[in-house]
Amino acid sequence: MKILVAVKQVAALDEDFEIRGDGRDVEPDCLIRDLNEWDDFSLEEAVKIKEAAAEPVEVVAVSVGPEEVDESLRKCLAKGADRALRVWDAAIAGSDSIAIARVLAAAARREAPGLLFAGVQSSDQSFAATGIAIAAFLGWPHAAVVSQLAYSPGAASAVFRRELEGGVLQAVEIRVPAVLTIQLGINTPRYASLRSIKQAAAKPIDVWSLADLQLSAADVGEAGSSSRVRRMYVPDKGRAELIEGDAARQAARLADIIREFKGAAA
Amino acid sequence: MSGILVIAEQRRGELRPVSLELVSAAQTLRRTGEAVAVAVLGVAPDRFVSQLSVGGVDEIVTIRVGLAEFDPDTFESAVGALIAARTPDLVLVAHSVDSFGYAAALAARLGLGFATDVFKAERIDGELVATRGGYGQKVNVEVDFPGRATVLLALRANVWKPPEKSASPRITAFDAPRVESRAAPREFIELAAGDDIDMTGAEFILSIGRGIGEEAKVPQFRELADAIGATLGCSRPIADAGWLPKSRQVGQSGKTASACKLYIAMGVSGAIQHLAGMKHVSTIVAVNSDAEASIFSVAKFGIVGDIFEIADELRKHF
Numbered sequence: 001m002k003i004l005v006a007v008k009q010v011a012a013l014d015e016d017f018e019i020r021g022d023g024r025d026v027e028p029d030c031l032i033r034d035l036n037e038w039d040d041f042s043l044e045e046a047v048k049i050k051e052a053a054a055e056p057v058e059v060v061a062v063s064v065g066p067e068e069v070d071e072s073l074r075k076c077l078a079k080g081a082d083r084a085l086r087v088w089d090a091a092i093a094g095s096d097s098i099a100i101a102r103v104l105a106a107a108a109r110r111e112a113p114g115l116l117f118a119g120v121q122s123s124d125q126s127f128a129a130t131g132i133a134i135a136a137f138l139g140w141p142h143a144a145v146v147s148q149l150a151y152s153p154g155a156a157s158a159v160f161r162r163e164l165e166g167g168v169l170q171a172v173e174i175r176v177p178a179v180l181t182i183q184l185g186i187n188t189p190r191y192a193s194l195r196s197i198k199q200a201a202a203k204p205i206d207v208w209s210l211a212d213l214q215l216s217a218a219d220v221g222e223a224g225s226s227s228r229v230r231r232m233y234v235p236d237k238g239r240a241e242l243i244e245g246d247a248a249r250q251a252a253r254l255a256d257i258i259r260e261f262k263g264a265a266a
Numbered sequence: 267m268s269g270i271l272v273i274a275e276q277r278r279g280e281l282r283p284v285s286l287e288l289v290s291a292a293q294t295l296r297r298t299g300e301a302v303a304v305a306v307l308g309v310a311p312d313r314f315v316s317q318l319s320v321g322g323v324d325e326i327v328t329i330r331v332g333l334a335e336f337d338p339d340t341f342e343s344a345v346g347a348l349i350a351a352r353t354p355d356l357v358l359v360a361h362s363v364d365s366f367g368y369a370a371a372l373a374a375r376l377g378l379g380f381a382t383d384v385f386k387a388e389r390i391d392g393e394l395v396a397t398r399g400g401y402g403q404k405v406n407v408e409v410d411f412p413g414r415a416t417v418l419l420a421l422r423a424n425v426w427k428p429p430e431k432s433a434s435p436r437i438t439a440f441d442a443p444r445v446e447s448r449a450a451p452r453e454f455i456e457l458a459a460g461d462d463i464d465m466t467g468a469e470f471i472l473s474i475g476r477g478i479g480e481e482a483k484v485p486q487f488r489e490l491a492d493a494i495g496a497t498l499g500c501s502r503p504i505a506d507a508g509w510l511p512k513s514r515q516v517g518q519s520g521k522t523a524s525a526c527k528l529y530i531a532m533g534v535s536g537a538i539q540h541l542a543g544m545k546h547v548s549t550i551v552a553v554n555s556d557a558e559a560s561i562f563s564v565a566k567f568g569i570v571g572d573i574f575e576i577a578d579e580l581r582k583h584f
Contacts, residue, residue, distance in 0.1 A: 240568030251579030
């Protein structure tokens with residue numbers, strides 16, 4: 001059995017980032033890249049299933065992006081993925097989550113896994129769409145925000161809990177193959193050991209083009225996307241009234257605020 | 267393509283309040299003469315009609331389905347059929363756990379324009395423009411949908427105010443195609459309390475976040491909370507790590523600090539999901555070493571500094 005884990009290399013802004021000249025993104029050299037936080041959990045969930053299984057399970061990490069994404073895929077390999085795949089073509093640049101999902105679905109068709117995991121959302125653009133859109137392109141059953149999962153490889157269904165708003169969970173049974181989007185906290189992701197990091201460096205990362213997946217440039221980029229970025233800007237934020245001074249003075253003011261509240265409440 | 271279609275949300279027999287917020291958003295986006303229809307799905311959808319009969323709704327579409335609770339296959343099939351029948355130019359859903367489960371699939375399958383977690387939507391020169399956050403909410407991103415006849419927007423909750431007036435819209439029943447769902451929703455589970463704390467009832471909360479760094483620091487803040495008379499709460503990473511029970515988590519998937527009047531956040535960066543549970547509190551004091559932390563944008567008072575030093579100094583006052 002195979003579990004495909006779709007991961008994303010996300011970008012955070014550095015302290016003095018600037019908006020790009022065309023006003024539609026930030027300058028790329030202001031970006032600090034890392035594996036999406038959610039994907040750490042979905043990879044761990046796949047590795048946990050593999051480790052608990054009686055039959056052999058292969059965990060494959062897949063991502064869409066240029067060569068620098070290999071760094072995040074190496075992280076996945078170090079944390080227990082057996083193989084990694086990366087899909088890239090210059091035409092993919094500027095794709096939204098729906099276009100990326102189309103590419104990932106094509107990769108999934110080729111890999112034919114029994115389960116596909118994706119993070120609930122990415123920490124950078126937070127669309128919360130890619131995983132479920134992959135399922136739509138594949139025509140597979142799907143569920144979002146899975147916070148607990150029980151699945152034995154070979155079984156015809158998986159039982160999970162999805163995390164709803166306001167501290168409520170719902171139990172659901174779903175047929176496999178299925179796409180599940182995995183929520184933070186479903187497990188405790190492991191740290192990669194020095195040894196596994198070294199081993200990961202020797203594992204293969206296959207690189208596929210659009211042609212390898214029978215996709216064309218029209219399927220991706222602006223043409224294949226469901227939205228287009230028109231403008232990006234730094235919002236005027238409401239600012240807190242800052243309490244200045246050293247820690248003692250700041251704490252004294254905070255103590256006053258607490259006493260005022262208690263006085264009013266009493 | 268004309269008309270705005272709003273998809274109401276219900277769970278366990280209750281209409282979710284965001285449903286009415288979507289109606290208000292629709293008012294600001296409707297073009298002259300354009301009708302707003304609200305669709306509601308359920309085993310007995312008629313029971314929601316009176317609550318949905320609010321100002322700005324021209325029609326309520328009831329869709330009877332086989333499952334009482336949300337199910338992705340059921341929603342995709344029914345809402346997809348309704349979109350095909352009505353050809354609206356805009357479909358509004360809530361940015362919620364339920365819509366996470368089907369909206370993207372609908373957009374992908376039907377080729378809709380699509381954006382999620384939208385907190386501002388407008389028509390600029392006739393074109394629909396939606397604004398959402400990017401790069402961890404550090405920037406605002408305006409998106410548009412060139413060439414898309416129908417656009418599906420998932421709107422953030424608590425942004426639009428629900429309509430105040432009632433109305434008498436037309437009621438229509440829509441026959442959705444029968445679908446055999448590939449998933450079976452079962453029981454709901456309330457999060458085990460873990461301890462007997464009711465965060466929703468707490469008036470004064472001291473909340474800790476990732477900034478505390480390690481579990482060994484938790485007792486110190488628990489003691490501080492006791493000393494100042496606050497209920498100890500936390501952000502998601504603290505509960506996920508098991509340092510405090512889930513029942514203490516404030517935010518979208520945890521508890522909403524509904525009764526809270528004073529909220530002190532220490533080492534909480536202010537992820538959008540956490541803000542959803544506390545940003546309404548009248549007095550928020552944020553203590554964080556990172557002057558750029560998003561929490562400062564909702565706080566009334568801010569202290570940029572070391573949370574441990576502030577905690578030690580504060581303790582001396584009580």
